[in-house]
Amino acid sequence: MNPASHRLPGAAVIREVGLRDGLQSIATILPTEHKREWIRAAHAAGQREIEVGSFVPARLLPQLADTAELVAFAKTLPGLFVSVLVPNLRGAESALTAQADLMIVPLSASHAHSLANLRKTPDDVVAEVAKIRAARDAAGSKTLIEGGVGTAFGCTLQGDVDKREVLRLMQALLDAGADRVSLADTVGYADPAMVRELFEEALQIAGDRFWCGHFHDTRGLGLANVYAALEVGVARFDxxxxxxxGCPHAPGASGNVSTEDLAYMLGSMGIATGIDIAQLLALRARVADWLKGETLHGALWQAGLPKTFPVSSSAALAA
Amino acid sequence: MNPASHRLPGAAVIREVGLRDGLQSIATILPTEHKREWIRAAHAAGQREIEVGSFVPARLLPQLADTAELVAFAKTLPGLFVSVLVPNLRGAESALTAQADLMIVPLSASHAHSLANLRKTPDDVVAEVAKIRAARDAAGSKTLIEGGVGTAFGCTLQGDVDKREVLRLMQALLDAGADRVSLADTVGYADPAMVRELFEEALQIAGDRFWCGHFHDTRGLGLANVYAALEVGVARFDxxxxxxxGCPHAPGASGNVSTEDLAYMLGSMGIATGIDIAQLLALRARVADWLKGETLHGALWQAGLPKTFPVSSSAALAA
Structure with missing residues (x-):
């Protein structure tokens, strides 16, 4: 074995997407004050990237109707990089007005899923990204544009999604003006071998503009998939x-990788995240209380940190 | 990236340990007839290695009092390799009488855990393995002896477990006459980086005599740890x-890697296991019914197989 072939990143970023991907998929509508508390406590625990909501019509996702307010609040916290999801140019205009640091434009590589979820073909979304880029540049805004390629490993509606199509769309997003691109296993179909293969090629295409891996734990492979992505050099995860x-248009999909278990895995491997896990677990307990009746996931909160966990390194960066 | 540095095994064995490690840790005492049904159905689903019980005094583990009967039954199933756990020479004598194919002698690399769990030091266990080997050879038996090094990644009682001590004990087990050696993360402290590092060295020591990786999913990293072990060439997992x-002497430890999720991960990556996952999920439903009230784990049973799952390859070997 060649040790040089196995260098993990020295640091990694966990982008908290619970306030968007999480809350949009459950029935409970969390009051804005609780969301503010969540953002404040996540920041205090050391999280430095948070997707606070989505600029979609409130009638579609009443859970996220307070996104503008949350962006404004989140931007008051020092060093916090504030992301929002935008489905189209109209949403992007709201994100520009709110001065979000980054807006994620979701694209579904599965044509069937794209039509069901966004009522657009993937290439329509690429065209929308070009308009968003033009609007951003015209406004002289610094808001970054991230093109997120979802259902990148298959889809509950159409089944297989061709890897070449995923990579073609990623390249098209970059050509249309996306500053960053990401890959998402929207429905939990990925395995570590698939992740390694696709992410290696994606990194070759996007280089430093590759931003983030987004894994759902639908079938229990979420953290194994993160590990496979770390091995090829990815260092940012939702x-x-x-x-x-989960995803309302992909039946059976449920649960992103849990922040606390991911922070534990990274911390245990000596990969710096800046996150104080004890504070994160305390926040989890509060959120669990707010979301009583909803199905929650994760393992660490029950077992606690190992006696051997190197606390010092992770706690040092928070505070 | 060098693709040659990333060859996963083409086939892997899942050894079912639910009837031993699983049942010993829960309150329900499963009737022998249900255990027979479990073994029969697991075999029908393609499983070819099962640990059916443990030769310990029935007053200590009444859940496993029918081990001799189960070995006899399991040996009637064609091609099934039947393992049992034995804590000492006396248990080994029962395993030899029962003509088990393999007996696992657990050793805890944590001295504190060893004393609490086995009332022996690790080196006392090594000495016991020498006696077991002598008894096996004197009996002219073909029963293999596996030395299983537990708490190999740390311990809830003593905390750190020195990697050098783990590897020293593994070598000592081989020197004492163990035919096979294994590593177990008894309390769920391992992460993929630790697994890769320790298993690489263990394989260098034991070569083909390295038998099995045993991971608990206590903190959600079980499958990620399996993947890391696969990457260095391990191809048999409990x-x-x-x-x-779980482990009664390691508070907080709960739940081995789930067979069905592991079979799914391996099958998805094209690693042949011989297991028909649909049959395995049907068996899981029956076992869940028998164990009503107990906390069960796993993700696949809720979400089902992906549309894209390559069923043909895994079903072909079962039947």
Missing amino acids: ACLAGIG | ACLAGIG
């Missing part, structure tokens, strides 16, 4: 506190 | 249907 989340 | 199991 996760939801307590593993909440 | 698992419990529905993720039951």
